[in-house]
Amino acid sequence: MQDVVLALLVKEPSHGYELRQRLAAALGPLGESLNAGQVYVTLTRLEKAGLVVAEREDVPVRGPRRKVYALTAAGQERVAAWMAEGAGPRPDVTEFHLKLVAAAESGAADPLALVDARRRELMRTLAETQRAALDHGAHARAGLLLEGISLRLQADLRWLEACERTWSGRARRGEGGGAG
Amino acid sequence: MIRGGFARGNGQAATARTAAGPALRTVGVSRRYGEEAGAVWAVDRLDLDVPAGQTLAVTGPSGCGKSTLLQLLGGLDRPTEGEVWLGGRRIDGLGERALARLRRRAVGFVFQAYHLMHELSAAQNVELPALLAGASPRTARARAAELLDRVGLADRARHLPSELSGGQRQRVAVARALVNEPLVVLADEPTGNLDSAATYDILRLFGELRAAGQTLVVVTHDERVAATADRVVSLRDGALADDIRLDGHGTGLAGEGSDDGSGRPGPGHDDGGGSGLGAMLAWED
Ligand SMILES: Nc1ncnc2c1ncn2[C@@H]1O[C@H](COP(=O)(O)OP(=O)(O)O)[C@@H](O)[C@H]1O
Ligand SMILES: [Mg+2]
16 A cells, blocks of 8 residues: 555645545545545655655645645655566465465365355455446446456456366365275 | 156145245256266256345356256256245146246246347337237337336337347347246346446346346356345255355355354345455555
8 A cells, every 4th residue: 555655646745635535536435444544654654664755734725734745766766666566476366275275285174165265255245346336337447446356356266166176176086086 | 958748746736835935946956867877967956945036146167057957947947856936836847838838927038149039129029928928919019118118228129139239139138038027037147148348237237126126046157247146056066065145144054154144134235244345455554
């Protein structure tokens, strides 16, 4: 999230409140789960890391003088690097894969049960995503976000099918093979 | 596909109606194709209840028995073993004509390949099952017009299927499935030939049916379609492998979570637990 907040400051300095509004608008229905504290905590950390500077507004429009956050040179660099880098492998895929292997090898859990549980979890999230997409279809940008989330969940679900095939095949061969 | 003359001793007696119950029910239902060494149990001792008003998605790998199950549920095929109940009535022992009449009145089918009559207009395709069920031409026309309007095709009523896009054809097929106000709508891969936009049109339509309390069973391998159902069952080798509730919470299988078996909130209600979608917003600093 630090990267997102930094990127939102590239064009011009901004208040924390305004940043949160922009984030919430960009996130559409997801923005509801974004609380104000998260943005301020992130900004404080970015400030400590020297990636942003905070200054008091000289002339408040109304109310108290609020802090305006601006990118430092280091902050600019970090945004550029973030823009250039790929998303990388999804760590949860690796983690889940290792979990299945460990479950099978240790006998601590049935890999197929883990696959089923994960599928339920993904299906529920996909169900929420689809409902949100059907409800918010008119808001093009938020719809685009939901489409991206939906496609990733579908990819995860398809990958789980492959996991299921593999692990059920092993279970069956294991059973059929007798002692061994 | 439809096999006649299944001699079932208790067939007639078992068609007694029950006052209330699931819209669809199977009890130990099996369907075998082929004989002896070459026999395939496409559906294998399957028990399933579909409450009235539920939207059920049936998923699973190719060849796991989804289409066979749907045909058994809709009386297009008969089980080798077990019982099939539709609207409180046992249908697996019905005679050919009774079954055909029941299908016409109580079941609306939607297929992947639309199955529209090429030489009939959209409106005529929708009217046809109403006419076959005994509606007057006037009534059939009025219902077709209303349904085509509902699926957003009022201005395409006179078009032939060949003049419509795939998504439009499938919406005509949905209108046709609804024309006799069926007890259940059964759809087999309804979005299998459709692009993303047309899939969403169908999903919106199904969403409206769901809100209207229409019982709907959709066979699909599209996760997006499954995710808009109240409940998703997965088949493996003709048997139930999993049963997921998406309306309230919990699954139909025992031993899943503490939320299972408690009073469920109404359909379409957000589950009380942590939001999965919210969790997609992984805010870290
Ligand atoms: N008419 C038929 N004759 C023989 N075997 C069939 C027939 N229909 C389906 N099967 C077999 O039954 C199994 C289940 O098929 P089906 O219900 O079409 O699966 P799905 O719809 O899940 O792909 C498959 O092994 C298929 O080959
Ligand atoms: Mg099929």
